Amino acid sequence: MKKTYYPRLDETLCSTVLPNGLTVLVLPKPGFTRKIAYFVTNYGSVHTAFTMDGKHYTTPAGVAHYLEHKMFDLPGRDVTEEFAALGASPNAFTSYGMTAYYFSCTDNFTPALRLLLEFVSTPYFTEESVEKERGIIAQEILMYADSADSVVVEEMNRGLYAHHPVRVPIAGTVESIQDITPQTLYDCHRAFYHPANMVLCVVGDVDPGEVAAIAEELLPRERHSVAVPDYGPAEPENAVTAVSRQEMDVAMTTFQLAFKCPAPPTGPEFARQELVAALAAEMLFGQSSQLYQWLYEDGFIDSSFGGGEEFGAGTAILTCGGDSRDPEEVRNCILNEAKYLAENGLDQAAFDRVKRSFLGIRFKNLTSFDGTCFRLVAYHMEGCDFFDFPKLFESVTIDEVRQYIADNVRPETCSLAIVDPRGKLKVDN
Amino acid sequence: MIQTINLTPGVVLRHYPDHRFKTAILSVQLLRPMCREEAALNALLSSVLLRGCKNYPDMRAITARQDELYGVSVSPLLRRVGNIQTVGLFCGFLEDRFALPGEQIMAPAFELLRQLLLEPKTVEGCFDPEFVESEKRNLIADIESELNDKRSYAATQMLRHLCDGDSFAVPIRGTVEDVRAITPRSLYEHYQKILRTSPAEIFYVGSASAEETARCLMPLANALAAEPMALPEQTTLNLTAPEREFSETMDINQGKLSMGFVTPVDYWHPDYIAMQVFNAVYGAGMTSKLFMNVREKLSLCYYAGSGYYGSKGIVTVSSGIDECNYETAKAEILRQLQLTADGQITDAELSAAKSAIISGLRSVPDSPRALEGFYGTLYLCGRTDDLRERIEAVERVTAEDVARCAGTLKLHTVFFLKGEAK
Structure with a gap:
């Protein structure tokens, strides 16, 4: 395996690409007891339409998430119980751009890794088991529908995008999942779960060579063609809906606000542009900004306010949200401040401090195995090396960040989703 | 392994040496009885302290200082441990070895923490009324938004009935009415009382030696727990509510x-x-x-x-x-x-x-x-x-x-x- 030492991070990353196309990343952590492994496919909720072997497929919204639930079935076996018997706890999540399966353990790492690779690469779906899952997933979807925090994010996405599949919730809708059959799941597994479309990443005190050898032994040998996702027509530059508003049983008005940015590039430029966007968000409305101070002191935002950049699945936004008595005023203030910064430039001393703080926080985050493992995978899938971040910080300039704000934080790119409280709750007895 | 050091009669440092991490942490907990009279005051206190101190008089100045120290995090800490409530600050910071050559993080981070805890911005001998009013609004909004997470709301309603008459039924942040009743003066008096009377627990994990950690903490420790009070005993549920x-x-x-x-x-x-x-x-x-x-x-x-x-x-x-x-x-x-x-x-x-x-x-x-x-x-x-x-x-x-x-x-x-x- 290739070993790369990163002196500023004091970390060594081992990596290799197997003949079947699987990328294997191992970050050895001598002296630690805990070990985690992520097995991730570059397939998320947005990949509903795609072409494979010359044939075009359109699948129901929510299929990636449904598949994630059903992957845990193996014929006559209970994967969760097998992990539990090894003292390992498995889990999985589906995002817009990826589906990840992972476990953490302190003992029995090798058999747990074998089990992870085995179950994710073995599709097994029956009419009965797929049917049974429908009720569980419908409950999950209804649970999100009761959460104002989820509702504002979904509404925001619908307000930002005209066609892009991030308009649809990751789990789909109660209606869309009715159309999912075992055949849908087999098709999608075949299209996206082959090694060339996946990454295996391990963090912990393990033997990197052994990890690669196990993956090579258990996964298919041959390399398949990769399905080509279809995101639909090109997105307009501007947002679709400026404001959406609805009522729910919540105590206080809550909102999510976003500015639509150009689709991010792939390769090393991805990480760079993401950092520019992150710094832009912090300089504009982050905790160290003048605007945050004003909004907080005037009671327009409180400690629930937060935001930043979100890049992935072919989309990029600057976003913030939280509770507020007047979200539209928050939006207006941000737009005014953006205009001011675009015209008058950013404060150099403040910019240097924010850069130093962000750099320090990225170093600090390396203390978390899960965060590190996830970022290694996510950046790899965008074609860049997460551990290169110290160099990126040196190269990003204040004017790039100012320009990013000027280009992207405008009334036309903005979408605001609001949930207001309604009638008081009634007590029965 | 953990070393326990009595910095002063009322202040204990638990020092856990570890060189493997990039982040070191420090928590400072003042120990109080878990009771209705104090819950809202305790909950409000840390957030008011984080609004400004003499040297860093507003949030932006505090954040700027945190940024200079490579993004040291300082957050309010409020816990329920049986019949005890703890109030204080939690701090996470990059280990000194990752700072630019010649720069330190731990010592100035502890100093920042000390100033935040001990030298709040005051107006006419009380907390800044603007800080108190806006943090009261935030705390009230926080308490009211319990309603938003339906799962924990249901659990809370159940526990408030089951534990009626026990300290466990006391809402950890008090009630909206309790918060409304707080004034800059009552909060400041409470603050002075808890600095004086609360036994304190300080917990450190990181690569610094126990001696070095203790030395950096002494200026803080010397100002705490001059007259440490006796804390309530831990007791099992006092069950009085009907099924x-x-x-x-x-x-x-x-x-x-x-x-x-x-x-x-x-x-x-x-x-x-x-x-x-x-x-x-x-x-x-x-x-x-x-x-x-x-x-x-x-x-x-x-x-x-x-x-x-x-x-x-x-x-x-x-x-x-x-x-x-x-x-x-x-x-x-x-x-x-x-x-x-x-x-x-x-x-x-x-x-x-x-x-x-x-x-x-x-x-x-x-x-x-x-x-x-x-x-x-x-x-x-x-x-x-x-x-x-x-x-x-x-x-x-x-x-x-x-x-x-x-x-x-x-x-x-x-x-x-x-x-x-x-």
């Missing part, structure tokens, strides 16, 4: 069921560790009886799980269900408990439960936060068993122990948050 099954209606899609059981097995009971294993077998995690049966086998819900509050001897079960499944789900939850009490526990269930707990305990030393969470509360409960002893105790638990624990549970309160008929 009850009740409900509320909200405009929601998914109903939230919350059930409360009482048990004599509390933190200080010989079966405490066995009760943790019981909780794992019954309702914690994806191999538990509740998850496997109520969710997987019967598809009655999206989640079903149990929790164990050792400091009060309470087990809770919560589940998200359709209203039409209310009786079925409740019956199944009780049936699974009866099966456990009858000893119907497979070797696989027992060993999975024990492995999960042991794996969790073995992972604690791999994370500064987990270490703080474990030891930061351990001593306050008057237990001294270290991680290794606890792991050994889990290993010894048998199926009979688990069944015996299950048999002690008595259902007391059931709360259901249901959707409006449409």
Whole structure:
């Protein structure tokens, strides 16, 4: 395996690409007891339409998430119980751009890794088991529908995008999942779960060579063609809906606000542009900004306010949200401040401090195995090396960040989703 | 291993040396009785302190200082540990070796913490009224927004009834009325009182030596706990509330069921560790009886799980269900408990439960936060068993122990948050 030492991070990353196309990343952590492994496919909720072997497929919204639930079935076996018997706890999540399966353990790492690779690469779906899952997933979807925090994010996405599949919730809708059959799941597994479309990443005190050898032994040998996702027509530059508003049983008005940015590039430029966007968000409305101070002191935002950049699945936004008595005023203030910064430039001393703080926080985050493992995978899938971040910080300039704000934080790119409280709750007895 | 150093008669430093992390952490906890009179004041205090001090008079100045120190994080800390409430600050910072050559992080971070705790911005001898008013608004909004998370709202409603008359029923942040009644003066007087009378626990994880850590903390420690008060004893639940099954209606899609059981097995009971294993077998995690049966086998819900509050001897079960499944789900939850009490526990269930707990305990030393969470509360409960002893105790638990624990549970309160008929 290739070993790369990163002196500023004091970390060594081992990596290799197997003949079947699987990328294997191992970050050895001598002296630690805990070990985690992520097995991730570059397939998320947005990949509903795609072409494979010359044939075009359109699948129901929510299929990636449904598949994630059903992957845990193996014929006559209970994967969760097998992990539990090894003292390992498995889990999985589906995002817009990826589906990840992972476990953490302190003992029995090798058999747990074998089990992870085995179950994710073995599709097994029956009419009965797929049917049974429908009720569980419908409950999950209804649970999100009761959460104002989820509702504002979904509404925001619908307000930002005209066609892009991030308009649809990751789990789909109660209606869309009715159309999912075992055949849908087999098709999608075949299209996206082959090694060339996946990454295996391990963090912990393990033997990197052994990890690669196990993956090579258990996964298919041959390399398949990769399905080509279809995101639909090109997105307009501007947002679709400026404001959406609805009522729910919540105590206080809550909102999510976003500015639509150009689709991010792939390769090393991805990480760079993401950092520019992150710094832009912090300089504009982050905790160290003048605007945050004003909004907080005037009671327009409180400690629930937060935001930043979100890049992935072919989309990029600057976003913030939280509770507020007047979200539209928050939006207006941000737009005014953006205009001011675009015209008058950013404060150099403040910019240097924010850069130093962000750099320090990225170093600090390396203390978390899960965060590190996830970022290694996510950046790899965008074609860049997460551990290169110290160099990126040196190269990003204040004017790039100012320009990013000027280009992207405008009334036309903005979408605001609001949930207001309604009638008081009634007590029965 | 952990070294305990009495910095002053009322201030204890727990020093956990570890060179493996990039982040070091420090928590400062002032110990108070958990009571209605103080809860809102304690909850408000840290957020007011984080609004400004003499040298850094507003949030922007504080954040700028945090940024200069490579993004040191300072957050309010408010915990309930049985009959004790702790209030203070939690701080996470990059280890000095990752700073630019010649720069330090730890010593100036501790100094920042000291200034935030001891030198607040004052106006006419009180806290800045603007800070107090706006943090009161925030705290009230926080308390009111309990309503937004329906799952925890249901659990809270259930526990407030079950624990009526015990400190466990006191809302950790007080009530909206309590917060409204606070003035800059009453908060400042409370602040001076708690600096003077609260015993303090300081917890550090990082690469600095105990001597160095203690030296950097002395300026803070010297200003705390001049007259340390006696804290309330830890006691099991004072059960006075009548048994009850009740409900509320909200405009929601998914109903939230919350059930409360009482048990004599509390933190200080010989079966405490066995009760943790019981909780794992019954309702914690994806191999538990509740998850496997109520969710997987019967598809009655999206989640079903149990929790164990050792400091009060309470087990809770919560589940998200359709209203039409209310009786079925409740019956199944009780049936699974009866099966456990009858000893119907497979070797696989027992060993999975024990492995999960042991794996969790073995992972604690791999994370500064987990270490703080474990030891930061351990001593306050008057237990001294270290991680290794606890792991050994889990290993010894048998199926009979688990069944015996299950048999002690008595259902007391059931709360259901249901959707409006449409």
